[in-house]
Structures are given as structure tokens and as C-alpha cells.
């Protein structure tokens with residue numbers, strides 16, 4: 001019982017750190033055999049990182065790209081070219097996040113695809129298309145296991161903001177021009193090698209993913225700083241009235257964290273309800 005409490009206190013203090021600052025919780029140097037028995041399903045972790053990704057993507061699209069376009073900022077496929085004064089499109093922002101994640105220890109992979117993609121390299125394979133049909137029909141995640149990729153989760157990528165629809169419908173390479181708000185435009189596919197995780201591994205992975213989002217946004221700001229007339233970077237967001245200000249990394253990440261925190265915490269501790277549930281007992285025993 002005492003070890004229950006200690007584990008709960010540990011998990012809660014890690015979450016408190018996660019909610020307040022961006023410093024990653026340290027993974028304990030030693031893990032005893034009994035501690036490793038307390039494990040979470042990989043689905044809990046997929047749900048958490050997907051919530052962070054959704055939050056980052058929606059905030060980037062609705063609060064940066066949308067108002068940014070109206071106040072003079074540009075977003076382009078060629079954003080990383082030295083002579084192009086533009087930021088990454090939402091899908092490319094996700095690719096930068098995925099790239100940053102690759103350089104970190106947790107082996108979490110992510111990929112954005114569609115059955116009607118602007119970029120043909122984002123077209124689903126045959127097997128992925130079967131899973132995607134189910135995602136489209138249920139608008140819920142689909143979990144599977146593969147001998148090569150390990151655990152796989154596919155989550156719907158929904159047109160949650162006006163710019164998703166207008167930009168895709170107007171794009172010269174889009175095979176589909178009648179996207180509507182709330183359509184399932186594609187799916188984010190996640191991979192992880194193992195089916196269960198220790199709570200510390202859960203925190204380490206979610207935190208590494210948060211750090212990857214922060215780094216990707218930081219790379220965008222680094223690019224902006226080199227513009228001929230760089231916009232002000234601080235606590236303001238771009239708006240057609242106020243002009244082309246951009247939030248700094250802490251301001252952007254605070255918005256992401258606020259939007260995703262509830263899911264991240266619930267997936268760790270309260271996924272199936274109140275203390276006393278089997279799930280919570282399994283996490284805490």
C-alpha cells in the first residue's frame with residue numbers, strides 16, 4: 001500500500017512538472033523488477049502523444065497560419081530554402097516534429113498520410129488504406145501490430161480549422177477539391193516497438209514529443225528572424241488588426257500544453273475513471 005502512495009506521489013509530481021515547465025522528468029537510474037510490472041498499455045501513450053500533436057497542429061494552423069496569412073506571413077512547401085521568406089505548412093511542421101523525434105531515445109514514429117494527398121509520397125499503401133477506411137468510418141483510432149513496425153495506431157486527421165479546407169481545395173496538386181470542415185482528410189500513424197510501458201517511460205516519451213514540438217516551432221522562429229523585416233516575437237499572436245507578431249516558444253508551448261494536458265494526465269492516471277479501477281490499481285501497485 002505504501003508503495004502505491006509513493007508511486008502515485010512520484011507520478012503526480014512528474015505530471016506537475018510537465019504541466020508547469022518544459023524540463024523533462026528524469027528517468028530513474030535503476031528500475032526494480034516489481035516496478036517494471038506496473039505498466040501502461042501503449043494505447044495510453046499513443047492517445048497522449050496524439051493529443052499533443054493535435055493540439056500543436058490545430059494551434060499552429062488556426063492561430064499562426066490562418067491569421068498569419070491574413071496579416072502578411074507566408075507558408076510554403078519551399079519554406080526551408082534559404083531565399084524563401086516563409087514558414088512550414090502544417091503537414092511540413094508535423095514532418096519537422098517527426099524528424100526531431102527521430103533523434104531522441106524513445107522509438108516513437110509518426111507519419112501523416114491520406115487517400116487523396118496533395119503530395120503523392122503521402123499516399124497510403126494498400127494495408128494502410130484498409131485501416132484508414134475503418135478510421136474514416138468510425139472517426140476513431142485503429143490499433144494494430146506488425147512484425148516490422150511493432151505497435152501501430154492510426155488516428156483521424158480532421159479538418160478542424162478553415163485554412164485546412166481552403167488551402168487543400170485551392171492547391172493545384174490536390175486530387176480532391178471539395179473538402180469540408182470536419183472531414184477526415186487523412187490519418188496520423190504512430191509506431192512504437194512495445195505493447196506496454198512503465199509510467200516513467202510514458203512520461204519520458206510524452207515529454208520527448210513535447211520537446212520535439214518546441215524544437216520544430218523554434219526552427220520556424222529561427223527562420224523568421226532572418227527575414228528582411230522580421231516580425232516581433234514575444235507574447236502576441238498574429239492578427240490582421242495587430243499585425244504580424246509571433247508568439248515565442250514558451251507562449252506557443254503554453255497553449256499546446258493547456259490544450260493537451262487533460263488527456264496526457266488522464267491517460268496516465270485516470271483513464272478508466274476513479275481510483276479503485278483495475279487500471280489505476282495496475283499503475284500504482
Ligand code: HEC
Nearest residue numbers: 061090091113114117118119122158159163164167185186
Ligand atoms: C496553407 C496550405 C495548407 C494548410 C493550411 C493545410 N494544409 Fe495540409 N497540406 C498542404 C500541402 C501543400 C501538403 C503536402 C505537403 C507535402 O507533404 O509535401 C499537405 C499535406 C497534408 C496531408 C497529407 C496528405 C497530403 O495531402 O499530401 C494531410 C492529411 C493534410 N495536409 C491535412 C491538413 C489538415 C487537417 C489541415 C488543417 C489542420 C491542413 N492540412 C492545413 C497544404 C496545407
